[in-house]
Amino acid sequence: MKKQHITEAALACFVADGYAGTSLAQIADAVGLKKQSLYAHFADKDAIFLEALRYAKAQEIAFYDRFFTQATGNTKEVLRTFLQALDQHFSTSHSQRFWLRVNFYPPAHLAARVAAEVSGLYALYEAHLHALFAKTPLQVDVQVAVDAFSGVTNALLADLLYATPPSVMARKIDASFAVFWQGVY
Template sequence: MTIKEIKKAALLNFTEKGYDGASLSDIAEEVGIKKQSIYSHFKSKDELFITVMKEVIDEETKFLHQFFSHYHSDLKSYLEDFILKFKERYVNNEECNMKFVLRMAYMPPVHLREEVVYNFKLYFSELENLLNELFLSEKAFSKKAERATLSFLTILDGLLVALMYGGIERFNQKFKVSWEIYWNGLLND
């Protein structure tokens, strides 16, 4: 049970304080163990971080596959639901995976940058592939699936940055304005 608690506390600390601000002492204190006890499970802070990162990416990739396996025929509302589900996953205090994903994808630890960026590229590539398959499956978008996918990802990126730096109100404001413009542009492309 302790290893699970260590990883959970590490996830919260890395998410709230970033890699550099998170300390093994704080993580240990949160779990109720001594810092040295962490070393019986992880060789270093780097190993703990990489383990947490890979588990978060795995969980979020499973979420993507689960979401995209339940497609319904109204593409507009389906994609809208997807964006709102991302927001919900970011805002949910108990589930800080999306906060971790966004913080570490945009601001990875400098000395782990190459490995972190590689792993997040795999995650975002999986999202891109799932979206592309979705657009290919729709007759109205099959010939422009790549453009539809890239434009959707661009609006999603912008909305997630608004959520990270502007909060829920700013996200909602930008989503309300941009979604209809995006969708109408997609239809008229």
């Protein structure tokens, strides 16, 4: 049994039931092991959770890097497409749902460790945005545009987390982006 297989199964359990609602027995069942066998790979539930967090972060970094590296078009098109890609990514990715859940609701005793991981990803995301905005004539400072777009994405991610229906989500993406773009360009 590979450690990554256990990590991926645990991540799915944490998405479904949160940290408190997930047991080691549940994780073991998900990978077809006895609970005691997990200890050959991980010291405890916290260790599994933190490994799932690092795994999810790596998946999110790959998503952002892939998107911004392969994106084509002008800044407006890239940003608009990004919001749609983020919506799609949330609906298909356990790692993103896990990432958002722990970002908003970390286990209290692991909150500082979660915050450290989150800040690293957030810095990378802002660097991608900064590079994109730096080559676009704006009405505002580049950092203001980065902060404003980050606010738009954070609000939309919260909507995704709270299971906003797809038709409402599409409407919110359109409205948020239109107001954002009008304010910076």
